[in-house]
Amino acid sequence: DAGVIQSPRHEVTEMGQEVTLRCKPISGHDYLFWYRQTMMRGLELLIYFNNNVPIDDSGMPEDRFSAKMPNASFSTLKIQPSEPRDSAVYFCASSKLENEQFFGPGTRLTVL
Amino acid sequence: EDKVVQSPLSLVVHEGDTVTLNCSYEVTNFRSLLWYKQEKKAPTFLFMLTSSGIEKKSGRLSSILDKKELFSILNITATQTGDSAVYLCAFPDNYGQNFVFGPGTRLSVLP
Numbered sequence: 001d002a003g004v005i006q007s008p009r010h011e012v013t014e015m016g017q018e019v020t021l022r023c024k025p026i027s028g029h030d031y032l033f034w035y036r037q038t039m040m041r042g043l044e045l046l047i048y049f050n051n052n053v054p055i056d057d058s059g060m061p062e063d064r065f066s067a068k069m070p071n072a073s074f075s076t077l078k079i080q081p082s083e084p085r086d087s088a089v090y091f092c093a094s095s096k097l098e099n100e101q102f103f104g105p106g107t108r109l110t111v112l
Numbered sequence: 113e114d115k116v117v118q119s120p121l122s123l124v125v126h127e128g129d130t131v132t133l134n135c136s137y138e139v140t141n142f143r144s145l146l147w148y149k150q151e152k153k154a155p156t157f158l159f160m161l162t163s164s165g166i167e168k169k170s171g172r173l174s175s176i177l178d179k180k181e182l183f184s185i186l187n188i189t190a191t192q193t194g195d196s197a198v199y200l201c202a203f204p205d206n207y208g209q210n211f212v213f214g215p216g217t218r219l220s221v222l223p
Contacts, residue, residue: 037157044157045156
């Protein structure tokens with residue numbers, strides 16, 4: 001198995017632009033998580049899905065962030081409009097069980 | 113093969129007790145070791161440890177790493193019922209593609 005796949009690995013954009021991050025979970029996993037990691041705040045859960053249904057989006061910072069999971073093998077995290085404070089590494093993780101997750105390599109986002 | 117072992121797997125204590133959770137690991141290319149707390153939802157980050165002998169503290173929680181003996185401990189003092197959770201340690205695998213998680217220690221703190 002290739003593991004959790006994320007794209008792009010790096011994204012540099014200007015403030016105000018739309019950013020879309022993509023994730024392909026491990027096949028057969030029922031849960032998909034989006035995390036944001038910064039030096040200041042560590043790893044923060046943004047949202048997670050179970051069987052493609054969003055379960056908890058309380059970590060989504062504000063309306064500029066949205067996430068979708070149209071099918072079991074694909075999810076997107078969109079930021080519109082992006083701001084410099086959104087600069088971080090965004091991880092997607094998937095799991096078969098709630099307490100065992102496999103993380104993707106992350107997308108390093110820089111908003112100028 | 114990279115692996116991580118946690119002990120005990122389950123622990124029941126009363127409020128006010130102090131607990132020590134253990135994590136031992138084998139990894140080809142050690143980068144860091146992370147501790148997470150997981151309640152009903154996904155894990156929340158507690159600590160990242162990269163250097164031996166340097167204690168990380170956050171309130172009643174503290175953790176330290178021994179890279180020579182390949183283990184880490186997580187201490188919780190004056191436990192509260194809100195500390196009840198599964199505590200996971202994890203580290204990036206040799207390729208940096210995935211985090212290798214231990215099985216977790218399920219801590220139950222009784223009033």
